[in-house]
Each structure stands twice: as C-alpha cells, then as structure tokens.
Amino acid sequence: MTNLxxxxxxxxxxxxxxxxxxxxxxxxxxxxxxxxxxxxxxPIPMKPIAFRVFTDGVRIRVSAEGNEESHSTFEIYRSDGIxxxxxxxxxxxxxPGLQAMSNSGGTLRHLRLSRESMTIxxxxxxxxxxxxxxxxxxxxxxxxxRNEEKPSTKP
Numbered sequence: 001m002t003n004l005x006x007x008x009x010x011x012x013x014x015x016x017x018x019x020x021x022x023x024x025x026x027x028x029x030x031x032x033x034x035x036x037x038x039x040x041x042x043p044i045p046m047k048p049i050a051f052r053v054f055t056d057g058v059r060i061r062v063s064a065e066g067n068e069e070s071h072s073t074f075e076i077y078r079s080d081g082i083x084x085x086x087x088x089x090x091x092x093x094x095x096p097g098l099q100a101m102s103n104s105g106g107t108l109r110h111l112r113l114s115r116e117s118m119t120i121x122x123x124x125x126x127x128x129x130x131x132x133x134x135x136x137x138x139x140x141x142x143x144x145x146r147n148e149e150k151p152s153t154k155p
Contacts, residue, residue, distance in 0.1 A: 022054035022061055028118045028135035036130040044131070051135055053118065060100045060111060062120070074100035074111045082112050 030049040035042050050065035055076070063071035082097035097114035106125030111118065115137060122131040 022056045022059075024052065025055050025113075026053050026115065026118075027051065027065070027138045028053060029138040030133060030135045032132070032134040034132055036132065037128055049135075050138060051118065053113065055098075060098065060113065062111070062118075072102060072109070074102045074109065076100045082114055084114075 028051045030046060030051065033044045033046045035044060052063050052065050054061045054063075058076060060074045060076060061071045062074070063069075076098055078099040081094040082099060083092050083094055085092050095114055095116075097112060100111045100113070102109045102111075108123040108125070110121045110123075112121075117137065118135045120133045122133075124131075
C-alpha cells in the first residue's frame with residue numbers, strides 16, 4: 001500500500017514540479033577574463049563567447065550559446081539589487097539585479113547579474129588565485145538568425 005501511495009503522490013506533485021520552468025532573461029557577451037593573484041592582475045586570452053541566461057526565480061542557469069544542455073547553475077541569495085560605482089561619479093549606487101552563488105567540488109562561484117552586465121567570480125578551493133569573467137548585455141538574436149548560422153546537412 002505504501003508504494004501505491006508514493007506513486008499517487010508523485011502523479012499529484014509532478015505538475016507542480018514542472019511549474020518552475022526556466023525562462024530566458026538575457027544574452028551576454030564575454031568582454032574580460034582575468035585572474036587575480038595577490039595584487040597582480042593577469043589577463044587570460046579568450047575568444048568571444050556568448051552566454052544565455054535563464055532563471056526560475058530561485059536559480060540562475062548560464063550556458064554558452066548553442067550549448068544550452070551544458071550549463072552552470074547558481075542559487076539566488078539576493079534579489080534586492082547590486083551595487084556599482086560609475087567612473088568619475090564616486091558614489092556607490094544600487095541598481096536592479098541579482099546575486100547568486102554556486103559551490104561545486106570545492107570551487108565557490110559568485111554571480112552578479114543586471115540588465116547591463118554579468119560578472120562571475122570563481123574562487124578555487126585550494127588556490128591563491130581568483131578568476132573574474134565579465135560579460136555585457138548583448139542584443140538577443142532571433143531564432144531565424146541562429147538557424148541560419150548552423151551548417152546545412154543537405155548535399
């Protein structure tokens with residue numbers, strides 16, 4: 001009887017579990033990638049990478065464009081804005097944005113996300129280095145533009 005109860009409960013809860021779908025919130029283009037060791041900043045050579053960002057309101061998923069099955073997931077812990085300092089302005093201002101974190105295999109990652117930019121800071125567990133990746137908002141491309149870039153399989 002217990003197994004039957006569990007199965008019935010699963011069928012009742014299944015629609016609720018699927019209600020938390022991830023929705024696309026923006027596309028970002030990697031602009032800077034560098035590592036910090038003590039007071040030394042070392043740029044890391046990079047090729048342009050476009051990121052697609054999705055959220056279900058509790059988590060944020062980040063994937064490279066064209067490879068959305070492989071993604072990084074961050075847990076949102078703050079949604080009341082992020083601080084930023086404008087060049088030359090001096091004062092810190094709070095703009096709409098989210099902060100999230102991920103702890104996977106001893107590597108802590110922090111994500112700051114706004115409409116304008118996304119920054120991921122990675123703190124490897126056993127290292128004196130910190131890696132910072134900064135991306136800026138990109139114009140969303142239509143589905144047709146994405147399909148046109150894919151090579152045709154027709155002879």
